[in-house]
Amino acid sequence: MAEFDVIVIGAGPGGYVSAIRCAQLGLKTACVEGRETLGGTCLNVGCIPSKALLHASHMLHETHENFEKMGLMGAAPKVDWTKMQSYKTDVVGQNTKGIEFLFKKNKITWLKGWGSIPAAGQVKVGDEVHTAKAIVIATGSESSSLPGVTVDEKTVVTSTGALVLPKIPKSMVVIGAGVIGLEMGSVYARLGTEVTVVEYLDAITPGMDGEVQKVFQRLLSRQGLKFIMGAAVQGVKTTKGGNTVTYKLRKDDSEATLEAEVVLVATGRKPYTDGLGLEGLGVEMEKRGQVRIDDHWQTNVKGIYAIGDAVVGPMLAHKAEDEGMAVAAVIAGKHGHVNYGVIPGVIYTAPEVASVGKTEEQLKEEGRAYKVGKFPFMGNARAKAVFQGDGFVKILADKETDRVLGCHIIGPGAGDLIHEVCVAMEFGAAAEDIALTCHAHPTYSEAVREAALACGDGAIHA
Ligand code: NAI
Numbered sequence: 001m002a003e004f005d006v007i008v009i010g011a012g013p014g015g016y017v018s019a020i021r022c023a024q025l026g027l028k029t030a031c032v033e034g035r036e037t038l039g040g041t042c043l044n045v046g047c048i049p050s051k052a053l054l055h056a057s058h059m060l061h062e063t064h065e066n067f068e069k070m071g072l073m074g075a076a077p078k079v080d081w082t083k084m085q086s087y088k089t090d091v092v093g094q095n096t097k098g099i100e101f102l103f104k105k106n107k108i109t110w111l112k113g114w115g116s117i118p119a120a121g122q123v124k125v126g127d128e129v130h131t132a133k134a135i136v137i138a139t140g141s142e143s144s145s146l147p148g149v150t151v152d153e154k155t156v157v158t159s160t161g162a163l164v165l166p167k168i169p170k171s172m173v174v175i176g177a178g179v180i181g182l183e184m185g186s187v188y189a190r191l192g193t194e195v196t197v198v199e200y201l202d203a204i205t206p207g208m209d210g211e212v213q214k215v216f217q218r219l220l221s222r223q224g225l226k227f228i229m230g231a232a233v234q235g236v237k238t239t240k241g242g243n244t245v246t247y248k249l250r251k252d253d254s255e256a257t258l259e260a261e262v263v264l265v266a267t268g269r270k271p272y273t274d275g276l277g278l279e280g281l282g283v284e285m286e287k288r289g290q291v292r293i294d295d296h297w298q299t300n301v302k303g304i305y306a307i308g309d310a311v312v313g314p315m316l317a318h319k320a321e322d323e324g325m326a327v328a329a330v331i332a333g334k335h336g337h338v339n340y341g342v343i344p345g346v347i348y349t350a351p352e353v354a355s356v357g358k359t360e361e362q363l364k365e366e367g368r369a370y371k372v373g374k375f376p377f378m379g380n381a382r383a384k385a386v387f388q389g390d391g392f393v394k395i396l397a398d399k400e401t402d403r404v405l406g407c408h409i410i411g412p413g414a415g416d417l418i419h420e421v422c423v424a425m426e427f428g429a430a431a432e433d434i435a436l437t438c439h440a441h442p443t444y445s446e447a448v449r450e451a452a453l454a455c456g457d458g459a460i461h462a
Helices: 013-024 040-045 047-065 081-105 179-190 210-222 317-331 360-366 381-385 414-426 431-435 445-454
Strands: 003-009 029-033 109-112 122-125 128-137 141-143 171-175 194-198 226-228 231-239 242-249 255-260 262-265 269-271 304-306 345-347 352-357 370-376 392-398 404-411
Touching: 003 013, 003 317, 013 029, 013 040, 013 081, 013 317, 029 122, 040 047, 040 081, 047 081, 047 179, 109 122, 128 317, 171 179, 171 242, 171 255, 179 194, 179 210, 179 262, 179 345, 194 255, 210 226, 210 352, 210 360, 210 392, 210 404, 242 262, 304 317, 345 414, 352 414, 360 370, 360 392, 360 404, 370 445, 392 431, 392 445, 404 414, 404 445, 414 431, 414 445, 431 445
Parallel strands: 003 029, 003 128, 029 109, 128 304, 171 194, 171 262, 194 226
Antiparallel strands: 122 128, 141 269, 231 242, 242 255, 345 352, 352 404, 370 392, 392 404
16 A cells, blocks of 8 residues: 555556656656556557558558659559558557656556545555545546447457457448548558448538538548448348448438448447446546546546546547646646647548637537638649648638637648647637748648638638
8 A cells, every 4th residue: 555646547648648747746646557558548559559550551552542653663562461560569569668668757656457446535456555635537438339239359340459450351341430430441441441431420520620521521432431321320240251230321211231341330439437436436427427527627526536538528639638737737736727629639541630629510500700711732832742632721710800710621741730720729819820920831831821811811822
């Protein structure tokens, strides 16, 4: 048994970042993690390994699509799946070891095992009960289940199983056209799998800007992904020969089936708080299973805080990280800050998709007067030079004040470009502020400036 100022439960991006910040602020900190390695879902079986596969498969796609155009001749490379998997595993290993190093550097105690909270101020790990003045729940989320679908992580998989398939399947049905479905679907499509995405709604990536949704679906279709929209999956039957997916079209209730070697269930995630003992402690929960918190990330039980996917808000690693740093500041008696209006979302397909702030649909619904500045990557010399002319930047600004309200990008480097707009929004900037900022030529970021110019007197290259 040991005494700590803070015990963080969970070492995902929310938890480990929070633990580091707590330690930096002079608090005696421990972090509980039951996995063999630190980093949580994101680092072990989520964001990072998927990015390795997205990168490798994108490189392969480039060799097929664009190499000859640049005078790079020769046979297209063959895929060695085992080697690609070990590249992915290495990337994960380097990062998890990096966090272990940071824990040692910051003198954070890693309590190995699964934690529970027997009483306020206590965390039990294995047979040991440790005490802490503050406890931070950062236990993340798990894949939601779908009625009629039994996940075996072999041929009916979540994102976790999809990252470690023993071979590249001939066919895959992806249930759900959200972020996971499209990222993993495009990996396998580029590797030669016949991918069909079945989506309940009429548009992909729910909540995204409508124009982006349309262009994104068109570009993914061009890459070979097939879409069945407005279709509710009813169940999956697994036999030795493969999987049969049954779905019902919402427009006429007609039923149809699809055969696939592998089925990826990507219909969302839910908070993971099992085994913490929250019910016994009387910790209040939200209707959808999240831990209820106040403005300082504290639950109704004094000294117990919660962050990340376990609480309300977008299930994004960077949102969890921000909350992790903010709650550490609060526990250390400082001011914690998260601007929930400026949290970017990125989909790491090719092209990338990124957004921040309000969508046009949201502004319409709010009855807000706004203007749109849009610029296509076709007008960006750098993008055209490297065959990345698809997509656009769209900036939404207040009609009266010109203040930037949102930005939606589909195109090369979108996930990096969006941050210029995030900073602008954080500072309450007008579109004109972006337009008047000198942008280096030739860069993709000029497309952001051009979209900002289009909010005023007009873009130059459109
Ligand atoms: P999601 O919520 O993004 O999308 C799920 C989709 O499944 C929705 O479009 C929904 O309409 C559809 N769906 C639900 N039931 C269905 C049914 N019976 N038949 C057909 N379609 C159905 O969930 P996803 O993609 O699983 O991601 C989970 C979480 O992980 C999200 O919150 C996401 O933000 C996060 N994530 C973020 C990443 C990133 O930032 N790049 C990468 C991966 C995950």
